[in-house]
Amino acid sequence: MQEPVQRPENPKTNGKSKKAKNGTKEQQLTHTLITCTKSGDVSGALAVLSDALSAGIRPSANNFNSLLHLLSSQASLDPALVDSAFNLFDQMLSYNISPSESTITSMARIACHKSDGGDLSFDLVKSMNDKFGIKPRLRTYTPCLSFFCERLQAEKAYEVEKHMDTMGISPEESEISKLLEVSSKTGNGDKVYRYMHMLRCHVSTVGSATSEVIEGWFTSEKAREVCCVNWEEESVREVILKNGGGYFGQGWLGTGEWEVKRAKIGIDGVCEGCGEKLRGVDLGEAERQGFMEKVASFAIERETKANFSNFQKWMETHSDYEAIIDAANVGLYQQNFADGGFSLSQQLDAVVREVKKRCNDKWPLVVLHNRRMVALSENPSNRELLESWKSVGALYTTPSGSNDDWYWMYATIRQKGLLVTNDEMRDHIFELLGNSSFFPTWKERHQVKYTFSKGRSVLVMPPTYSSVIQESEKGSWHVPIGDKCEDERERTWLCISRCASTKATHRTNAVEGTDDDEINREQNGTSLVGKRKRS
Known part of the structure; x- marks a missing residue:
């Protein structure tokens, strides 16, 4: 009779189970608490931790946090469970385990189950920075703010909002x-x-x-x-x-x-x-000035300082533009095919002419990188067109080593004008600005997108x-x-x-x-x- 083949244990199943069974007492405690947390078994988790403490097992920060999070997630807690949570928190501190922001957030939620829970919760939040060196998050404030608002304790709610502001939340x-x-x-x-x-x-x-x-x-x-x-x-x-x-x-x-x-x-x-x-809501004047200074500051930090400073000086004497054109974006639009390349006469010139017509025959400012200018100028007809723009002040070529994005953005903000580009402004440059609440507002009001239909440019206005x-x-x-x-x-x-x-x-x-x-x-x-x- 053939003996049965001995199959090896699946390391993803049996090994894991065996580790929990045969591991250290601390590992067994962690495994049991995780199981109780997943099933929402509050009484089981409390019993396990109590037994561990009685046995002299020192719980980890994660053990305490898991149980406190489980308690904080309950829709309602009776007074005994609230007291148990605070006893656990005190026990955690007695072991010199520093609480995290999530610990305080859990305790702030638990505190709100008490009759005076709003004050207790807010006291926890106010002390966390000075006492533990932890900066609160928005979610840390939510329990006490909700508590006060639901009970129409308006002045206390305003105090919470004031404290949020001082903490930059x-x-x-x-x-x-x-x-x-x-x-x-x-x-x-x-x-x-x-x-x-x-x-x-x-x-x-x-x-x-x-x-x-x-x-x-x-x-x-x-x-x-x-x-x-x-x-x-x-x-x-x-x-x-x-x-x-x-x-x-x-x-x-x-x-x-x-x-x-x-x-x-x-x-x-x-x-x-x-x-x-x-x-159409735009930036206020103070916001616009601050935005312009921020862009200039970033550009000067990342460019050769003289290059961008020269552009700022140039703009002081060339300031009558209602529209700025991102030349690279327009010239390379849908040119990702075998024979594609920078389309000067068919695309960029078409957009320039359309914008000029809409501006009552006023020239826009075309921002083009010097490297492109040199390459395009090798063609005589291209060179003639570019020189004609330059002669009327409609062309600025950004120096080698510069990023032309800073130039067309700065010019648009300075002029309070329109920016003709399909660039969604999502790359690393605009991430520097995107955290500002006014960047999306500015973009919505100033960006003009374009397309082409039967050889003509079509502008999509804000x-x-x-x-x-x-x-x-x-x-x-x-x-x-x-x-x-x-x-x-x-x-x-x-x-x-x-x-x-x-x-x-x-x-x-x-x-x-x-x-x-x-x-x-x-x-x-x-x-x-x-x-x-x-x-």
Whole structure:
């Protein structure tokens, strides 16, 4: 009779099981705690750790953290379990095991199961930097902030937000919505106004839950009382323009009852609910200056300093451009085929001519790397075209060793103009800028994409309006709801304005006939056909 073949153990199964069975007591403890954590067995995990402590086994930081995380993830905890968690935390500290941010976050969540849990949770968060050298994260603050907001302890909630700010932690929609709701329910109109603008700064569009919070405020009795009876609309308009369009930011306007509708916005930016025209929101002047300085600083750090400084000086005497063209991007568009190459006459020149036509015959600035210039100039007809651009100040060649991206970006910001490129600006250069909240705003308002149809260039202009929270010079608000839409015309907005019968009278100056189209043109100079205003 043939003996059965002895098969080797599968190292991925039997070996692992054997290791847990025969390993050290510490390894067995870790394995059992992991099993309890995965199954949500709180009582089992506590019993295992208690037995280990009784047996003189020293738990690791991971053991403590696993159990505390398990306790913090429970929907409800009875007082005995909360006390057990704090005893475990004290035991952890007695072993000189330093807590991590996740440890404190777990304890902050657990603390909120006590009647005074908000204060206890906040005390833990406030002490973690000084006591343990740990910087809190947004999630560390969420338990105590939620605790105070749900119980309408508004002043304590504001203290949490203030502490977040001192630690450099920016709230997200969920946290701002909670602060807005507690302010609304306690009737603090000034705080509601502040958090409406905080939403505008941090969130492009709001979720349905936040939209209900906003609607709840504007339909409340207290909202009727926040007002400004007399104001000069033109003065408000000037502030809005200085801010980049889209918000006033200096207090409620109008008086009386608010009317809240859910409406669509037309392709021309006109609200179907109230007839107001939304704006393309750009950077404010202070943001623009800061952005320009940041780009220049990065460029000078990474380039030969004299090269970029020379360009800045050149721009001081060549400053009448409404559009900047990324020549490499246009010239190499869809040229990744066997005989493809830089298309000067058919692509770049076509875009230059189209932009010039749209700018009332004003030349754009073409930014081209010197290496390309030299190679293209070997062809006589190319050289003639490039020289013609250079003779009218429409061409700047970036020096060898330079990255032309810095040049066309700096020029566009400086000129408050439009940038013609299909570059999505996702590479390492733009990662340096992408962490700034104003970079996406700038990109949306200034980038012009292009394509070609039957040998002609087709420019794709920025949208006529921005899908962000907007406050008008009339005191009305428009709030976009939902995630990104494929077709913005399908998006639902909250349209919020004073009822017609209760609108306060306000004065306008001699420019009463100024319309929103002109505002959109003047606020940032991004129209290829309108006038540009610089400070």
